[in-house]
Amino acid sequence: MRPEDFAQQIELAEWEHNQEKAIRAAPSRPSAETCAECGDAIPEDRRLAEIGCTRCVECQAQHEYEQNNRGRR
Numbered sequence: 001m002r003p004e005d006f007a008q009q010i011e012l013a014e015w016e017h018n019q020e021k022a023i024r025a026a027p028s029r030p031s032a033e034t035c036a037e038c039g040d041a042i043p044e045d046r047r048l049a050e051i052g053c054t055r056c057v058e059c060q061a062q063h064e065y066e067q068n069n070r071g072r073r
């Protein structure tokens with residue numbers, strides 16, 4: 001292997017390593033574009049504010065309300 005090829009290999013390996021790190025640092029799932037409950041489009045500012053969200057504001061509130069009330073009775 002020529003030295004310049006070797007240097008390129010190292011560069012590539014470093015690049016791949018950084019890509020892997022970036023992927024690992026990123027949230028495991030992206031925000032949904034539409035609500036999983038009602039199918040309405042989720043506003044982009046909500047999707048960015050809450051990475052990984054799957055529901056619109058109303059459905060999320062409803063979901064949290066139900067979760068909070070579970071086991072309280």
Ligand SMILES: [Zn+2]
Nearest residue numbers: 035038056059
């Ligand atoms: Zn919804």
